[in-house]
Amino acid sequence: MKITSSRWAKSVALITLVATVSSCGLPRSGPNKREIYSSSIQQQGDAFVISVNDRVTRATAVTPSLGFSDAFKNARLVGSDTIRPGDRLGLSFWENVDDGILTTAGVPASLEEVQVDSAGFIFVPYAGRIRAADNTPEALRRLITSKLDTQTPDPQVMVRRLAGDGATVSIVGGVAGQGVYPIERPTRTLSSMLARAGGIAIQPEIALIKVSRGDVMGQIWFEDLYSNPELDIALRPGDRILVEQDTRSFTALGATGAQSRVNFQRQNMSAIEAIAQVGGLQSGIADPTGVFVFRNEPAEIANIVLGRDDLVGAQRVIYVLDLTEPSGMFMARDFSIRDGDTVYVTEAPFVQWSKTLGSITGSLTAVESVSSLAEN
Numbered sequence: 600m601k602i603t604s605s606r607w608a609k610s611v612a613l614i615t616l617v618a619t620v621s622s623c624g625l626p627r628s629g630p631n632k633r634e635i636y637s638s639s640i641q642q643q644g645d646a647f648v649i650s651v652n653d654r655v656t657r658a659t660a661v662t663p664s665l666g667f668s669d670a671f672k673n674a675r676l677v678g679s680d681t682i683r684p685g686d687r688l689g690l691s692f693w694e695n696v697d698d699g700i701l702t703t704a705g706v707p708a709s710l711e712e713v714q715v716d717s718a719g720f721i722f723v724p725y726a727g728r729i730r731a732a733d734n735t736p737e738a739l740r741r742l743i744t745s746k747l748d749t750q751t752p753d754p755q756v757m758v759r760r761l762a763g764d765g766a767t768v769s770i771v772g773g774v775a776g777q778g779v780y781p782i783e784r785p786t787r788t789l790s791s792m793l794a795r796a797g798g799i800a801i802q803p804e805i806a807l808i809k810v811s812r813g814d815v816m817g818q819i820w821f822e823d824l825y826s827n828p829e830l831d832i833a834l835r836p837g838d839r840i841l842v843e844q845d846t847r848s849f850t851a852l853g854a855t856g857a858q859s860r861v862n863f864q865r866q867n868m869s870a871i872e873a874i875a876q877v878g879g880l881q882s883g884i885a886d887p888t889g890v891f892v893f894r895n896e897p898a899e900i901a902n903i904v905l906g907r908d909d910l911v912g913a914q915r916v917i918y919v920l921d922l923t924e925p926s927g928m929f930m931a932r933d934f935s936i937r938d939g940d941t942v943y944v945t946e947a948p949f950v951q952w953s954k955t956l957g958s959i960t961g962s963l964t965a966v967e968s969v970s971s972l973a974e975n
Contacts, residue, residue: 645915650919651920658903666817687712689758695752710723719731725746766781768782772842774793780796792834804822804866811841849939851942852943870935873942901914
């Protein structure tokens with residue numbers, strides 16, 4: 600009687616287990632290939648599923664458009680000797696008399712830290728209020744001399760332009776020394792001013808430099824600044840320079856070495872580089888024929904890729920890479936990953952089968968234990 604009951608219990612447990620495993624989904628990292636393909640528009644889904652080839656890689660090879668406008672590139676160097684409102688000046692005077700209006704015999708009089716006011720003027724005793732802005736130190740010297748010449752014979756004047764806030768730029772972000780810096784003779788260009796601020800303090804390969812001038816803004820890659828001399832623009836008073844790290848990223852999911860949001864480490868990122876950056880494919884479970892890139896593709900690109908002209912607005916597109924094909928690695932190397940992409944690697948079919956068998960055999964072991972207890 601005990602043996603019959605035991606067999607009956609095992610049979611019932613096995614039937615129930617198989618039915619349960621068949622009806623319930625086993626744990627997994629995401630959809631399989633069949634489910635992704637079934638979501639295509641060709642099968643009444645809501646996304647275009649496209650296999651990557653040479654034509655697709657060319658059509659989707661879109662990189663951020665960076666650079667400076669002609670207004671930036673054609674601007675001439677600022678005259679380092681031109682006096683501006685806010686500058687500080689040093690003035691020295693000599694007079695050719697024993698008892699002068701400003702000095703005594705052979706002893707000069709000095710006015711240090713004379714600041715040019717917001718209207719561009721300074722005040723010099725016995726010479727009055729004189730316009731200094733837009734003049735060079737030499738031109739201002741002659742102007743002051745002509746004013747004092749009526750007060751004392753043969754006056755000698757020396758004018759020195761000191762570093763002031765009349766011609767400055769601000770630098771913030773990923774530099775060694777953030778702050779406000781004067782435009783001087785050695786720092787009249789973008790590269791020299793960055794050097795004055797201590798250089799780049801973030802990864803150079805993904806450093807972006809933004810320059811704002813009034814309501815106009817331009818941005819370039821830091822590496823391009825030295826490979827393209829025309830990008831080393833002349834600075835203007837009031838320029839704002841921001842150095843920041845590239846904020847583009849993609850998301851890696853599925854059977855990869857790491858499932859996370861990943862920042863770009865290069866200006867241009869290929870699919871093979873993106874996979875390598877997250878640790879590659881998991882050799883034990885990944886399906887190399889099922890590497891997918893999910894993207895909202897602009898209509899102009901989607902129309903080219905699909906050979907159409909009727910699509911309007913961003914389109915959901917799923918690009919498929921098969922790394923087992925003879926040219927699969929080349930396609931993955933040439934296919935560009937863009938900001939916001941999701942890179943998903945499916946599990947190999949045998950993985951689900953192994954999970955199913957593991958669930959069944961593991962549960963049968965439990966049934967055996969229950970049956971043994973029942974027999975005892």
